[in-house]
Amino acid sequence: MHRVNSHTAPLLAVSGVQANLNQLAKAAGKLYFGSATDNGELSDSAYTAILSNSNEFGQITPGNTQKWQYTEPSEGSYSYTQGDVITSFAEANGQILRCHNLVWYEQLPSWVSSGTWTNATLTAVIQAHIASEVGHYKGQCYAWDVVNEALNDDGTYRADVFYNAMGPSYIPIAFAAAAAADPAAKLYYNDYNIEYAGSKATAAQSIVKLVQAAGARIDGVGFQGHFIVGSTPSASSLTSVLNSFVSLGVEVAYTEVDVRFTSLPPTSAGLQQQASDYGSVVSACLAVSKCVGVTVWDFDDQYSWIPSTFSGQGDACLYWANLTVKPAYYTISSILAAAATKTAISSTAKSTATAVTTTTSKASTTTSQAATTSTAAHWAQCGGVGWTGPTVCTSPYTCQKQNDYYSQCL
Numbered sequence: 001m002h003r004v005n006s007h008t009a010p011l012l013a014v015s016g017v018q019a020n021l022n023q024l025a026k027a028a029g030k031l032y033f034g035s036a037t038d039n040g041e042l043s044d045s046a047y048t049a050i051l052s053n054s055n056e057f058g059q060i061t062p063g064n065t066q067k068w069q070y071t072e073p074s075e076g077s078y079s080y081t082q083g084d085v086i087t088s089f090a091e092a093n094g095q096i097l098r099c100h101n102l103v104w105y106e107q108l109p110s111w112v113s114s115g116t117w118t119n120a121t122l123t124a125v126i127q128a129h130i131a132s133e134v135g136h137y138k139g140q141c142y143a144w145d146v147v148n149e150a151l152n153d154d155g156t157y158r159a160d161v162f163y164n165a166m167g168p169s170y171i172p173i174a175f176a177a178a179a180a181a182d183p184a185a186k187l188y189y190n191d192y193n194i195e196y197a198g199s200k201a202t203a204a205q206s207i208v209k210l211v212q213a214a215g216a217r218i219d220g221v222g223f224q225g226h227f228i229v230g231s232t233p234s235a236s237s238l239t240s241v242l243n244s245f246v247s248l249g250v251e252v253a254y255t256e257v258d259v260r261f262t263s264l265p266p267t268s269a270g271l272q273q274q275a276s277d278y279g280s281v282v283s284a285c286l287a288v289s290k291c292v293g294v295t296v297w298d299f300d301d302q303y304s305w306i307p308s309t310f311s312g313q314g315d316a317c318l319y320w321a322n323l324t325v326k327p328a329y330y331t332i333s334s335i336l337a338a339a340a341t342k343t344a345i346s347s348t349a350k351s352t353a354t355a356v357t358t359t360t361s362k363a364s365t366t367t368s369q370a371a372t373t374s375t376a377a378h379w380a381q382c383g384g385v386g387w388t389g390p391t392v393c394t395s396p397y398t399c400q401k402q403n404d405y406y407s408q409c410l
């Protein structure tokens with residue numbers, strides 16, 4: 001009996017939504033649940049009170065200040081002061097860093113974007129930039145977005161300053177330079193509209209192969225995940241695309257997730273749809289063991305990039321601007337809690353089976369009965385494809401279908 005209690009303890013620790021997103025993601029086997037942030041926002045103490053909680057966000061991405069325009073504003077003159085503010089924040093709070101980014105056609109200093117380059121001169125510039133920046137942050141970054149958004153939506157290469165001078169060769173050159181400067185950092189290609197099958201996803205796979213064929217190291221592909229409410233791919237479609245990249249030998253992550261409304265204000269049905277869409281993204285990552293985590297591109301609407309880029313659109317984040325949570329928060333915390341519970345049941349069953357090899361597995365039977373006969377709590381998962389947990393909700397809640405993959409006690 002004592003054995004049963006000790007094995008069921010992990011279940012209790014991750015049940016319900018008292019636990020936070022990162023805590024649940026880790027219990028479900030992921031490396032992190034994270035958020036982007038930016039320097040200006042860090043003076044908002046109500047905001048940082050949430051962001052600094054590593055149970056909620058276990059990973060931070062600097063939204064701007066590691067980009068080239070900030071870090072090498074004039075040739076050979078490097079400045080990491082602003083980037084360091086974010087990395088120090090993450091380190092003070094015990095949060096993993098995804099570092100972002102090294103080679104991107106936007107937010108370049110004009111000396112790069114308007115320069116006149118040959119293949120040789122721009123190669124040297126890329127190598128010097130990466131050697132300095134990756135060298136500066138050596139040992140601090142779990143991952144680097146080495147090349148960002150090299151593709152047009154039709155899958156052709158973006159004719160930016162790098163491509164125009166060097167063709168696609170700038171990509172493996174950048175990866176090789178990053179690998180030399182920090183052998184421990186995971187090196188990612190990062191892009192949007194590659195989350196679903198199509199010519200752009202296929203072209204991103206070709207980039208992975210291009211880097212591999214050049215003998216350079218590429219460890220991961222980042223799927224930005226800037227989605228629209230009601231147009232987000234299903235969990236199964238997202239999962240199959242993640243798997244098609246994993247089969248190339250790389251890990252994957254959702255790196256910049258938000259789900260925006262194209263017209264405002266949202267209806268309550270719209271908020272449920274947004275919750276379901278966020279749920280699809282998290283479910284897809286959970287379904288793929290080589291998907292290491294999910295990062296939102298900031299967690300509250302006040303600091304979202306959407307309204308300034310897409311006029312009249314927004315409310316894309318997990319939290320409202322006043323820092324209260326949306327239904328999407330509960331949906332993903334429930335999905336993560338359900339996955340964490342499954343992980344705990346499965347590891348409990350495994351360890352129990354090992355412990356009782358010479359006797360009848362009474363403890364194991366008791367544990368699995370407890371897992372399958374209990375009711376699901378408010379907000380918890382209660383159904384969906386592949387779901388083997390409780391399908392009845394604790395009174396007064398009822399099990400409501402969110403999508404084929406997820407029903408929730410509401």
Ligand code: G3I
Pocket residue numbers: 063064106107148224256305
């Ligand atoms: O820092 C200046 C400030 O001095 C000035 O007063 C102000 C006036 O507009 O602009 C400030 O710079 C802005 C910068 O964000 C910092 O806030 C730029 O105008 C603005 O264009 C820039 O937007 C960033 C955008 O990348 C640039 O393309 C967003 O914050 C940032 O969230 C966004 O992030 C990108 C990822 O890096 C790559 N994937 C897409 C994602 C969303 O666009």
